[in-house]
Structure formats: C-alpha cells, structure tokens
Amino acid sequence: MPVTESRQTFSSGGRTINVERFEPGGQRSAPPVLMLHGADGLGLNGQYRAGAREIAASGFQVHLVHYLDRTGERRASFSTLFQNFVPWMETVRDALAWIGDTAETAAGSIGLVGISLGAALGLAVSGTSSRIGALVSFYGPLPQGAVAPDARLPPTLVLHGNMDPVVPVANAYAIESLLRQRHVPHEIRIYPGEGHGFRGQAQADATRRALAFLRRHLVPEAPPLPAPDRDR
Numbered sequence: 001m002p003v004t005e006s007r008q009t010f011s012s013g014g015r016t017i018n019v020e021r022f023e024p025g026g027q028r029s030a031p032p033v034l035m036l037h038g039a040d041g042l043g044l045n046g047q048y049r050a051g052a053r054e055i056a057a058s059g060f061q062v063h064l065v066h067y068l069d070r071t072g073e074r075r076a077s078f079s080t081l082f083q084n085f086v087p088w089m090e091t092v093r094d095a096l097a098w099i100g101d102t103a104e105t106a107a108g109s110i111g112l113v114g115i116s117l118g119a120a121l122g123l124a125v126s127g128t129s130s131r132i133g134a135l136v137s138f139y140g141p142l143p144q145g146a147v148a149p150d151a152r153l154p155p156t157l158v159l160h161g162n163m164d165p166v167v168p169v170a171n172a173y174a175i176e177s178l179l180r181q182r183h184v185p186h187e188i189r190i191y192p193g194e195g196h197g198f199r200g201q202a203q204a205d206a207t208r209r210a211l212a213f214l215r216r217h218l219v220p221e222a223p224p225l226p227a228p229d230r231d232r
Contacts, residue, residue, distance in 0.1 A: 001024050001025065001056075001057045001058070001059070002024075002025035002057075003022050003023065003024060003025060003053050003056045003057050004022075004023050004025050005020065005021065005022055005023075005053075006020075006021045006023075007019065007020055007021070008021060010094065010095065010098040011094075012070055012090060012091040012094040012095070013070055013087060013090060013091065013094075015069055015070050015072075015091075016069065017065065017066060017067065017069045017070060017091055017094070017095070018065075018066040018069055019063050019064065019065050019066065019095070020049065020052070020063075020064040020066075021061065021062070021063055021064075022049075022052045022053055022055070022056035022061070022062040022064070023056055023061050023062075024056050024057060024058075024059050024060070024061070030056075030059055030060055030061040031059075031060050031061065031109065031110075031111065031214070031218040031219055032060070032061045032062075032063065032099050032109070032110050032111070033055055033060045033061065033062045033063065033110070033111040033112070033113055033214065033218075034063050034065060034092070034095055034096060034099060034110060034111070034112045034113070034122075035048070035051070035052050035055070035062050035063065035064045035065070035112075035113045035114075035115075035118075036065060036067060036092065036112070036113070036114040036115065036117075036118025036119070036121055036122055037064065037115055037117075037118050038115045038116035038117050038118055039075060039076035039078070039081070039116060039117040040075050040076075041068055041073070041074050041075035041076070042064075042066060042074075043074050043075065047197075048064060048115065049064065051113075051115075051207075052064045054207060055113065055210075055211065055214070058211050058215075059215075059219075060111065060214065060218075063095065063099055065091070065092070065095045067088050067091045067092060067095070067118075067121070068088075069091075070084075070087050070088060070090070070091040071084045071087060071088070076117055081117075085120075085121070085124075085143070085146070088121055089121060089124055089125050089128075089146070092121050092122070092125045093125055093128065093129060096110060096125070096129055096131045096132070097131075099131075100131050109131070109133050109218060110131045110132055110133060110218075111132070111133060111134045111135075111136070111214045111217070111218050112125075112126060112132050112134070112135050112136070112154075113136045113138070113210065113214075114135070114136070114137055114138065114140055115138040115139070115140070116138065116139055116140055116141075116166070116167060116196070117140070117141075118140070119137040119138055119139065119140020119141075120140045120141050120142070120143040120146075121143075122135050122137065122140070123135065123137060123140065123142070123143060123146075123147060123153075123156075123175065124143045124146035124147060126151075126153055126154050126156075127146075127147045127148055127151025127152065127153055128148075128151065130152075132154045133154055133155070133217050133218050134154055134155050134156075134157075134213060134214055134216075134217035134218055135153070135154050135155070135156045135157070136156075136157045136159070136210045136213060136214065137156060137157065137158050137159065137175065138159050138160075138206070138210075139159065139160045139161060139164055139166075139167050139172075139196055139197070140167065140171070140175075141167045141171045142171050142174045142175050142178065147178065151182075152182075153178075153179065153182060153184045154184070154217075155184065155185040155186065155213075155217050156175070156179055156184060156185075156186045156187075157186065157187045157188075157189075157209060157210060157213040158172050158175050158176060158179075158186065158187070158188040158189070159188075159189050159191070159198075159206045159209065159210070160172035160188075160189075160190055160191070161190070161191045161193070161194025161195050161196065161197075161198065161202070162190050162191065162192055162193070162194065163192075163193055163194060163195050164194070164195050164196045165195060165196060166195075166196040167196060169190060172188060172190060175188075176188045187209070187213065189205070189206070189209060191205075191206070
C-alpha cells in the first residue's frame with residue numbers, strides 16, 4: 001500500500017513539537033499510532049522512519065513525534081535523562097491529546113509503539129492515559145517509579161533481545177511480571193542472540209508480531225493477521 005508523508009506541529013510546555021505523519025494512501029480512516037524513537041533521536045537513524053512507513057503501509061496512521069524538541073535536543077543526553085523524563089512524558093501526553101482531537105478518536109483507540117527510551121516513556125504514560133488501546137515495547141527499560149501502583153495499563157507486547165548490552169533483558173521480564181501482577185493482557189517474545197535492535201529474521205518476526213498485536217487491539221472488527229508463535 002502506498003504511504004503519504006507530511007509534517008505537522010503542536011505545542012507542549014511552550015515549545016513547538018514536530019511530528020512526521022505517515023498515512024496509508026487512499027484510506028480515509030486509519031487507526032492512529034503514536035511512535036516514539038529512542039535516545040539517539042532522528043538525526044542519523046533512518047530505521048525509525050522506515051518502521052513508521054511499514055506500519056502505515058499496513059493500514060495505520062503513524063505519528064512519529066519529535067519529543068526531544070521539548071528539551072531542545074537532537075539526541076537524549078544521559079547526564080540529564082532523568083530530569084528530562086517528566087517533561088518528555090508531558091509531551092507524549094500532549095501528543096496523545098493532539099492526535100485524539102485531530103483524528104476524533106474514541107478513548108482507548110490509539111496505539112503506541114516505543115523503541116528503547118521511547119518504550120519507557122510509552123509504558124510510563126500508558127498508566128496515566130485512557131487514550132492508549134495497545135502498547136508495543138521494543139527493547140525498553142522499566143522506568144522505575146514512573147508507573148503508579150494503581151495505574152491501569154493497556155494490552156502490551158514486549159519484544160527484547162536476550163543479549164542486549166544497553167537495556168538488559170531483565171527489564172523485559174520485570175515488565176512482564178508487572179503486567180501479570182496487574183492482570184494486563186500481554187505477550188512477550190525474547191530473541192536469542194539479539195542485542196539492542198533486531199536483525200534479519202528476528203526483525204521480520206518482531207514487525208509481524210507488532211502489526212498483528214496492533215491490528216487485534218485497535219481494529220477488532222477486521223480479519224486478524226496470522227497469529228505468531230507464542231514461543232519465547
């Protein structure tokens with residue numbers, strides 16, 4: 001399916017936040033997906049845009065949000081990461097409200113795909129927003145203290161490599177434990193030999209799982225894609 005691309009902006013914390021939108025061509029109404037990149041930003045890594053195009057080509061309206069605009073950075077600084085985490089969370093919440101208003105979506109109808117730092121932000125924000133209907137976490141850490149004890153989390157898919165040197169796989173199991181304790185519908189797939197990012201068959205499988213998960217939870221009336229194997 002052809003994909004059309006455009007750029008838009010919204011305001012958060014007095015800052016202008018850029019958004020790249022990827023839409024399936026010829027489709028008037030597509031479920032919205034908010035996509036959050038990792039700490040490396042959008043300057044040199046073309047994989048985020050490639051991933052956004054692939055999701056859009058499968059029938060979703062993808063909003064790739066430049067949340068680092070809130071703190072005036074091109075890539076996240078690890079020296080200020082913790083102090084900037086809350087402003088970034090606020091920007092993600094503002095992005096959800098902006099998407100909800102522009103797309104006129106119902107509660108629980110926005111998907112969120114987060115990669116690494118973006119996945120941590122997605123998990124933290126999903127416990128404070130009723131707009132998110134499905135969360136996909138690509139090798140993200142568990143943000144300590146950012147998920148309130150009474151937070152209601154959306155259905156969540158956790159994808160992680162067991163050789164990740166940046167975000168150890170223990171984070172994936174910690175997120176799984178949290179989801180199980182709170183009786184949240186979830187799936188987890190750990191890829192043997194994969195690090196902080198997937199390659200080859202692991203990447204293809206992760207993409208297939210993510211699309212199937214989003215489709216199942218955001219487009220319940222549509223015929224489901226083939227269910228991936230549930231092996232770990």
